[in-house]
Structure formats: structure tokens, C-alpha cells
Amino acid sequence: MAQYEDKVLHHDVDGIQEYDNPMPGWLMALLYGSITFAVLYIGFYALAFGPASMSAEYRADQVVAKAETQAYFAAHPIVPPTTQVLLAGALDPAVLEQGRARFAKTCAACHGDHAQGLIGPNLTDNQWINGGLVTQIFTTLAKGVPAKGMPPWGRAFPPAELAALVAYVRSLQGSLPANPKPAEGVVVEPEPLPKG
Numbered sequence: 001m002a003q004y005e006d007k008v009l010h011h012d013v014d015g016i017q018e019y020d021n022p023m024p025g026w027l028m029a030l031l032y033g034s035i036t037f038a039v040l041y042i043g044f045y046a047l048a049f050g051p052a053s054m055s056a057e058y059r060a061d062q063v064v065a066k067a068e069t070q071a072y073f074a075a076h077p078i079v080p081p082t083t084q085v086l087l088a089g090a091l092d093p094a095v096l097e098q099g100r101a102r103f104a105k106t107c108a109a110c111h112g113d114h115a116q117g118l119i120g121p122n123l124t125d126n127q128w129i130n131g132g133l134v135t136q137i138f139t140t141l142a143k144g145v146p147a148k149g150m151p152p153w154g155r156a157f158p159p160a161e162l163a164a165l166v167a168y169v170r171s172l173q174g175s176l177p178a179n180p181k182p183a184e185g186v187v188v189e190p191e192p193l194p195k196g
């Protein structure tokens with residue numbers, strides 16, 4: 001049986017010699033793997049086999065998401081509850097509490113803790129960009145204003161939760177929070193709440 005022997009290379013520098021051992025297989029696999037990945041990556045992103053850039057890929061995804069959202073709303077038309085139902089919510093402590101909690105979690109980041117306006121408009125004044133009737137506010141919430149940075153919430157939350165948000169927003173009308181964002185849009189007098 002031939003014993004495995006390390007092969008010593010011929011050169012010898014001041015008594016230091018070198019073995020001719022191959023690199024371990026896993027290291028070679030890693031090396032060739034990275035070369036293959038680099039070639040594919042350059043081919044995909046730089047040579048136009050794939051999207052021109054990550055931002056182009058992002059924009060393409062946005063187009064798909066927008067079409068998907070439109071298709072969703074075409075198949076599930078938004079029917080706001082009646083004005084009476086929405087306004088009655090603004091007098092119902094349980095509904096208001098549901099709206100308040102949801103607002104704090106989901107909306108305050110853009111509209112401010114007290115809806116005084118931040119990235120999004122002030123929701124406590126009597127001026128509205130997209131309509132100030134409670135049914136219009138419901139539709140704005142459900143469909144969003146994607147082009148202006150207001151996300152659609154109609155797929156994330158059931159109608160009852162949107163209605164609770166509308167009731168809460170209605171209850172904040174005229175609440176005069178600190179540091180209000182200047183009013184935007186046209187004046188709409190708030191619809192009167194039903195008598196207790």
C-alpha cells in the first residue's frame with residue numbers, strides 16, 4: 001500500500017521548503033462560486049438583462065402594487081357607512097377609544113399625536129383637501145391619496161375600524177392642539193353631531 005506522502009516542491013530558500021498541497025475543496029468552491037455570482041450579477045444589473053438599477057426595480061414594483069391595489073378596489077368597491085352611522089360613532093366612547101388607539105398606532109407618525117399635522121395635514125381644523133364630509137373622509141382613508149403620500153387603509157382594516165377612525169377624527173374637529181400645521185384645502189363646516 002502506497003502511503004500518502006506530502007510532495008515537497010523543489011525550491012528551497014534558506015532551508016525553508018514548501019508542500020504542494022491543493023487548496024481545500026470548500027475554499028475552491030467558494031472562490032469559483034463568487035466568480036460565477038459576480039459574472040451573473042454584473043450581467044443582470046449592468047448589462048441590462050435585468051432591471052437597470054435597484055431604483056428601477058423598486059419603481060417597477062410600485063407600478064405592480066398600484067395596479068394590484070386598483071384591481072382590489074375595483075373588485076371590492078368602497079361603500080362608506082351612512083353619515084348618521086359615522087357621526088353616531090363620534091358620540092360612542094367604545095368607538096372613539098377604538099379609533100384613538102388605532103390612530104396612535106398607525107396615523108400619529110404622519111399626522112401628529114394630536115392630529116395637529118406633521119407630514120400629513122392637520123386633521124383638527126375645518127379645512128380639507130379631499131373633502132370634509134364624514135363619508136368623504138371615510139373614502140380618503142380607505143383609498144388613500146397614494147400620489148401625495150397618504151397610504152390606502154381599506155385593505156388593512158375592516159370597515160368598522162375605518163368608521164371608528166372617522167368618528168375619532170370627527171371628534172377632534174376644533175380641538176386646537178399645540179403646534180398646529182397651517183390649514184390646507186377648503187373650509188367645510190363640520191356636520192353637526194346627532195343629539196346625544
Ligand code: HEC
Pocket residue numbers: 103106107108109110111119120121123127128129130131137140141145148149150151153165169184185
Ligand atoms: C405615511 C404618512 C401617513 C400616514 C401613516 C397616514 N397619513 Fe393620512 N395623509 C398623509 C398625507 C401626506 C396626506 C395628504 C394627502 C393630500 O395632500 O391629498 C394625508 C391625508 C389624510 C386625510 C385627508 C385630509 C384632507 O385634508 O383631505 C385624512 C382624513 C387622513 N390622512 C387620515 C389618516 C388616518 C386616519 C391615518 C391612519 C389610519 C393616516 N391618515 C395615516 C399621510 C399619512
